[in-house]
Amino acid sequence: MKLKSPFFIPLIMMDEEIFWKKLNDKLSNDKWQYVDYYGLQSFLRNKQELVVVDVSGEDNSKYFHHPKIDYLNISLKVIIDSLTKLKNQNKMIICVCAGGPKSAVAAQILRFKGMDAYYLSGGIEAIAKQPQSI
Numbered sequence: 001m002k003l004k005s006p007f008f009i010p011l012i013m014m015d016e017e018i019f020w021k022k023l024n025d026k027l028s029n030d031k032w033q034y035v036d037y038y039g040l041q042s043f044l045r046n047k048q049e050l051v052v053v054d055v056s057g058e059d060n061s062k063y064f065h066h067p068k069i070d071y072l073n074i075s076l077k078v079i080i081d082s083l084t085k086l087k088n089q090n091k092m093i094i095c096v097c098a099g100g101p102k103s104a105v106a107a108q109i110l111r112f113k114g115m116d117a118y119y120l121s122g123g124i125e126a127i128a129k130q131p132q133s134i
C-alpha cells in the first residue's frame with residue numbers, strides 16, 4: 001500500500017539517523033496532533049474511551065492501567081497492515097513509543113487514513129517520570 005503524503009516518501013529513502021533528525025525537526029516545526037500526559041488524563045476524566053497503540057516494540061502496558069484504555073502493541077513496520085483492526089475500534093487512538101518520534105509517524109499515517117489519532121508527546125519516557133501511571 002502506497003502512502004501519497006509528500007512528507008513520508010522522501011523520508012523512507014533516507015539513512016535511519018538522518019530520518020530521525022529530520023523527523024524531530026519536522027515535529028518541532030509543525031502543528032502535528034499530539035497529546036501530553038495531562039491531556040491524556042483529561043480525556044479519561046471526561047470518560048473518553050481510548051486505544052493506546054504502542055509502536056515502540058516493547059510491552060509498556062504497565063503504564064496504561066485504566067478501564068477506558070485498550071492497549072495494543074503494534075510495530076510501526078506493520079501499522080498499515082493493522083488499519084482495519086484499528087478502524088473497527090471506533091475510539092480515539094493515542095500512539096506511543098519510547099520518546100515520541102515513531103508514534104508521531106504512526107499517528108500521522110492513521111490520520112492520513114481518516115482516523116482520530118494523536119501521538120503522546122514525550123512518549124513512554126514522559127509517562128515514566130510522572131508520579132502515577134495512567
